Amino acid sequence: MTAYQLDIANSPAQTAFTPAWTSTKVLSNAIVADRVSMEFRSGTEKFQVLKEIDLAVQSGDMQLLMGPSGSGKTTLLSILAGMLTPTEGSVHLLGQEITRLSRSQLARFRRDHIGFIFQGFNLFPALTALENIEVALNVKGIRKSAAKHQAQTLLEEVGLADKANQLPKDLSGGQKQRVAIARALAGNPQLIMADEPTASLDSKSGHTVIELLRQLAKDRDRTVLIVTHDPRIIDVADRVVYLEDGRITEPQSSLETYSCHR
Ligand SMILES: Nc1ncnc2c1ncn2[C@@H]1O[C@H](COP(=O)(O)OP(=O)(O)OP(=O)(O)O)[C@@H](O)[C@H]1O
Ligand SMILES: [Mg+2]
Numbered sequence: 209m210t211a212y213q214l215d216i217a218n219s220p221a222q223t224a225f226t227p228a229w230t231s232t233k234v235l236s237n238a239i240v241a242d243r244v245s246m247e248f249r250s251g252t253e254k255f256q257v258l259k260e261i262d263l264a265v266q267s268g269d270m271q272l273l274m275g276p277s278g279s280g281k282t283t284l285l286s287i288l289a290g291m292l293t294p295t296e297g298s299v300h301l302l303g304q305e306i307t308r309l310s311r312s313q314l315a316r317f318r319r320d321h322i323g324f325i326f327q328g329f330n331l332f333p334a335l336t337a338l339e340n341i342e343v344a345l346n347v348k349g350i351r352k353s354a355a356k357h358q359a360q361t362l363l364e365e366v367g368l369a370d371k372a373n374q375l376p377k378d379l380s381g382g383q384k385q386r387v388a389i390a391r392a393l394a395g396n397p398q399l400i401m402a403d404e405p406t407a408s409l410d411s412k413s414g415h416t417v418i419e420l421l422r423q424l425a426k427d428r429d430r431t432v433l434i435v436t437h438d439p440r441i442i443d444v445a446d447r448v449v450y451l452e453d454g455r456i457t458e459p460q461s462s463l464e465t466y467s468c469h470r
Contacts, residue, residue: 238431239265244297270425275451323392325402382413
């Protein structure tokens with residue numbers, strides 16, 4: 209049993225909601241989507257965006273989700289992060305079926321276990337780099353001098369100690385993205401999910417961001433799932449899954465076909 213399973217097994221949410229039966233697939237993977245479908249409705253029109261998605265991400269892996277624009281990548285990532293509820297199917301994260309949690313339990317689970325990096329940074333424009341991270345720590349119950357100290361350490365880890373007091377408008381795209389990564393790492397979540405983290409970055413900044421995410425997976429045993437169009441990331445990923453027209457284009461059994469070096 210891995211550390212996160214022990215942690216989860218001891219948490220009240222787990223005792224209350226996970227059945228005694230838990231499949232091997234759920235226990236051996238940090239992220240599991242099981243026959244996930246998503247349908248959006250607009251008036252009488254229905255639009256099926258995801259069709260019976262099966263997907264698994266092993267603990268400690270850096271996995272990519274690629275596919276053409278409009279294929280459903282952001283929708284799937286939002287479902288896997290518990291920000292959207294699928295029309296059908298289930299999602300297990302760290303052994304917990306998040307699709308069965310109440311709204312408040314889900315909010316707590318996300319706060320404790322998921323770091324999310326949004327496309328376009330999503331930083332608070334009126335707060336400095338340091339304050340943007342401090343706020344995320346405050347939300348996780350870490351306050352005052354402890355939050356300041358941890359925010360400083362996180363900024364150092366992404367190589368931005370000297371930019372602590374700068375506002376986002378005075379940072380480059382790559383620096384803003386590194387602040388967003390530091391913020392996603394606040395509270396040390398087990399799962400990191402990122403939507404197009406290198407889009408709009410030049411090649412050097414993109415490389416720094418990719419290297420940071422890779423180190424997280426490999427040196428810190430975090431599980432990292434990245435939506436991307438960026439072919440530069442393929443070389444450093446453990447696996448690549450392709451989404452096309454709302455379906456995974458290859459069955460799970462042939463995922464090894466896409467396995468990259470470890
Ligand atoms: N809230 C919504 N209501 C209706 N349709 C939606 C909604 N969100 C997404 N869609 C539709 O679902 C499809 C998939 O969208 P999604 O954003 O997941 O694609 P994507 O693969 O992330 O694309 P891109 O690479 O351009 O970011 C699109 O056709 C989009 O218009
Ligand atoms: Mg998208």
